[in-house]
Amino acid sequence: MNSVAVPDHPWLLPGSLAAAGRAAPAARVVRRTPRDWLVDGLAFLVALGWVALTWNDSLSADPQVALNAGPSWLNEVDVVIGVLAGAALWLRRRWPVGLAVATAPLALFSVSAAAALLIILFTVVVHRPLPVAAALVGWHLLTSPIYVAIRPDPTMPFWASMAWTVMFIGVLVAWALFVRARRQLVLSLRDRAERAEAEQQLRVAQARQLERTRIAREMHDVLAHRISLLSLHAGALEFRPDAPADEVGRAAGVIRSSAHAALQDLREVIGVLRAGTGDGETASPERPQPxxxxxxxxxxxxxxxxxxxxxxxxxxxxxxxxxxxxxxxxxxxxxxxxxxxxxxxxxxxxxxxxxxxxxxxxxxxxxxxxxxxxxxxxxxxxxxxxxxxxxxxxxxxxxxxxxxxxxxxxxxxxxxxxxxx
Structure with missing residues (x-):
């Protein structure tokens, strides 16, 4: 398989898929990373190595050495089942729960598939909700007495075999819970960093908006003063058309200078608004404030x-x-x-x-x-x-x-x- 589906719960994703899982719906397909390929390859090799070890031990004539004592036909079938379970590990990222349920009956009798079953159980505990993982762990614990009865260990009594089985499953579950907690911590820290970055961008945007509001207020104060002067002198010219020429000239001069100053103020304000505040653009220096x-x-x-x-x-x-x-x-x-x-x-x-x-x-x-x-x-x-x-x-x-x-x-x-x- 070259791809795996991202599950619905991003907090249960492996570290390599966390970023995609937070932003992607459940149907999105994400390709395996090199690290995923390495881990999956090692898991497959471990499962096949265990199958080879159990097959070699089944050929031993000494019952004190054999790991999987039982009928010879069962040993041969068990080897085939172990190989198939090992090959199925390539599907564990996409369907961990389905794969665990499908292979659950093998826990009753299979020795060769034990390594693959434990790897699948580990995957479920790490990446799926705890109630689902607890149900599968409980199934393995409940089937342990049946497994020990079908595959008795000639070197130790029944209760000792049960104790070792329960202890081994407990250690595996504890390790999986530790990995799960660590992944959740990493995701939490990553989310916190992303939120901090988003909040910083929001503060920058708010600062820009406040700066534009300040500029708009300054524009109102300055232009209202200038334009009121313009209106006053224009009104005087309108209602005193017979005023002496020198008064008309002075009023026109004031109107011209006020209009020039208003245009200059407006040009500076618009320049600041266009210049940007923090996007890497260099704004023109502002005129000294009064x-x-x-x-x-x-x-x-x-x-x-x-x-x-x-x-x-x-x-x-x-x-x-x-x-x-x-x-x-x-x-x-x-x-x-x-x-x-x-x-x-x-x-x-x-x-x-x-x-x-x-x-x-x-x-x-x-x-x-x-x-x-x-x-x-x-x-x-x-x-x-x-x-x-x-x-x-x-x-x-x-x-x-x-x-x-x-x-x-x-x-x-x-x-x-x-x-x-």
């Missing part, structure tokens, strides 16, 4: 767009603020100014920064609640800006509050931890 030091530039852009912004800077040692804290503060101010332009155009926006090492950094953006509806087309939004800010503050270990206060103003306030030096 920090607390860039807040004045952000305020200047809003003022250039016509937004009235009042800044109260009460930060102690602003140069020593951690980079992550400063970046979060910048994004909070950016979102606050963007929301003010969207929902309260023309209102005075107050930005307050306060705190220091060991105290924390407080960021507050406040503007009067709009009265009536603003003229013109409202700036569209996704409604997820505050959600992103809340997530950012939560990940930093801070607190966030937003909504109308007792005075009726809209207030966006956050506190970020700033460890002491």
């Amino acid at each position: 920090t607390l030091a860039e807040v004045p530039t952000l305020v200047a852009e809003s003022r250039a767009a016509g937004v009235r912004v009042c800044v109260l800077d009460e930060v102690v040692d602003a140069a020593g603020v951690p980079v992550a804290v400063g970046r979060s503060a910048y994004r909070i101010v950016q979102e606050g100014l963007t929301n003010a332009r969207k929902h309260a155009p023309g209102a005075v926006v107050t930005v307050r920064l306060a705190g220091g090492p060991g105290i924390g950094l407080a960021v507050e953006i406040r503007n009067p609640w709009p009265v009536g509806e603003a003229a013109g087309v409202a700036i569209p939004g996704t409604g997820t800006g505050l959600v992103g800010v809340a997530e950012r503050v939560s990940l930093a270990g801070g607190r966030l509050e937003h909504g109308r206060d007792a005075g009726g103003d809209f207030r966006l306030a956050a506190w970020l931890p700033w460890p002491a030096a």
Whole structure:
């Protein structure tokens, strides 16, 4: 036979078939490995060697030497049966239980087939469920008295022969159980290693997804700010077509520069998304992220767009603020100014920064609640800006509050931890 069928229970497979058994259905056929051929060949040679030994002993005239005392015709038939049982060992990997059941009657009288029967029993104990193996072992134990009666050993009494038979079968079963346990341990370790590798790949995929989510959040924050400036200046040009030429020129310049900056930001974000994160591709270096030091530039852009912004800077040692804290503060101010332009155009926006090492950094953006509806087309939004800010503050270990206060103003306030030096 050149192939064996993989059984239904992968935990009972020999080591050479374990990998195929876990991934293959019962009907899949797997070819023998060189190790399987070697083991099967040795088993066949051992069975034939035992047949030759028993045949040689049957020819002995000394009854004290003969291993298989009995009628001469039985000895001749037994040799043929032993050879056939040895040849049947090539089928033991494919049909171990069927082969064991078919050869079970030989345990009643055959001496020449004893080695083949024990090898088949060993295979069943190693590779098949324990209840099936226990039934076959029990059959061999129950037939031992009949075998000893038909094939008595002239050198020892009945009880001694029975004791040796039971002990030999017990040693064989113990060895088979040890091999079975070792194979199961190897399969368990292999499965554990494969699960660990799969979990590592899952963690890598999750890290990639989180990175893309972070990039999407950054894209929302940056582009919402840029596009709100574009919308504000375009709205001014739409409702003031009679504005002086120099004002129209300044507004057009702001629109052009904001559009250029928005396209540049979008190009960088799309580049990062295309570059891959960990597939061996080299991504372009990211532009330095804004920090607390860039807040004045952000305020200047809003003022250039016509937004009235009042800044109260009460930060102690602003140069020593951690980079992550400063970046979060910048994004909070950016979102606050963007929301003010969207929902309260023309209102005075107050930005307050306060705190220091060991105290924390407080960021507050406040503007009067709009009265009536603003003229013109409202700036569209996704409604997820505050959600992103809340997530950012939560990940930093801070607190966030937003909504109308007792005075009726809209207030966006956050506190970020700033460890002491």
